[in-house]
Amino acid sequence: MLAKELVTKKAKVEFIYSDILVEEALEKVEKKRYMMIPVLERGSNRYLYSLSEGDLLRFICSVGSLRKAMKSPLTSVAIERLIIPVREDAESDAIFDLIVNQNYVPVIDGNGVFQGIATRRAMLNALRPQSTEEGE
Helix, strand or coil: CEHHHCEEEHHHCCCEECCCEHHHHHHHHHHHCCCEEEEECCCCCEEEEEEEHHHHHHHHHHHCCHHHHHCCEHHHCCCCCCCCCEECCCEHHHHHHHHCCCCEEEEECCCCEEEEEEEHHHHHHHHCCCCCCCCC
C-alpha cells in the first residue's frame, strides 16, 4: 500500500503558512483543538515542518510579553520535534515506522509539495482485517 492511498487530501486538512504571526497560528491551533499543525511555504505549498501547541507555549513564555509574542512572526518560533514527511509513493512500511511516534505523517510529492496527511487512524483502518461473512 502506498502513502497516496492513505492520505487525507490537502483540501481537507488544516494547515498554516510560515509567513503568518504567532497570534494567527495560535488562533488556528486553538480553534481546531490541534496538538500539531503542518506549516507550509506560501506560494510553493512545500511542507516545511509541523508546529505544536507546546512550541507556541514555550515561545510565548520565553518572550516574556504576551503582546510582543503574539505580534512576532511564526518564523521566530523554534520547533522541538521534527515531523518527517514521506513521499506519496512511499510504501506503508515507511509510514508505519513514523506513525508509531506521531499522530500523522505529512505526505509530499517529489518536489516537496504538501499533498495531505496520513493519519494513525487511516493506517490502523488499512491494517484492520477485512470482516468475512458469517460462517466462513
